[in-house]
Amino acid sequence: MTGRLRAPGTAVLLVLFTAAHGSAQVPVRVRGTIARVSGHTLTIASRDNSTVEVRLADDAGVTAVVPAALSDIKVGQFVGIAALPGEGDSLRAQEVLIFPEAARGTGEGHYPWDLAPGSTMTNATVQTRVARADGPVLTLRHKDGSVKIEVPTGVPIVTFAPGDRSMLQPGAHVFISGQQRSDGIVTAGRVLVGKDGLIPPM
DSSP, rough: OGOOOSOOOOHHHHHHHSOOOOOSSOEEEEEEEEEEEETTEEEEETTTTTTEEEEEEEEEEEEEEEEEEEGGGOTOEEEEEEEOOOSSOEEEEEEEEOOOOOGHHHHHHEOOOOOSOOOOOEEEEEEEEEOOOOOOOOEETTTEEEEEOOOOOOOEEEEEEEGGGGGOOOOOOEEEEEEEOSSEEEEEEEEEEGGGGGOOOO
């Protein structure tokens, strides 16, 4: 794991994973499969069965999303976890992203997320990890407080690795955060693309 936990464009990752509170424009998040590539434009078949055109900046970067393991989650690491309400005051993870160390602090906080109705995103440091038979319970500490999250066995766990534009091929699964123009086209400065067929779970 050590070799691939490097930060690919930390400043741009802030745009991808920071909530829009206090922002004039709410970011549009596109999840889906590349249907067509034409120059700097990607046609995405999104998960809601719509088609979205994404116009990439000339210098847009590509970050690979690669699998990690439950055992890779350690106390002290900075993670991003999308979750739904769980038992009591805890949350139940839907996915876990282990940030590279150089990306520590990216989008830190706890805020609404659009992975599923009622979901939230918590980007924070793992303070404690308590083992359970069906997966650990993590306490995450962020700048405004702490959150307890159950991580069931089988939940997708990923991290980032360097990528390049050769990965942007029809059939590749992507996650893109950008701004939507009045003509409906989404503009973006970075694409997260699943490596070897992986679907970015965030």
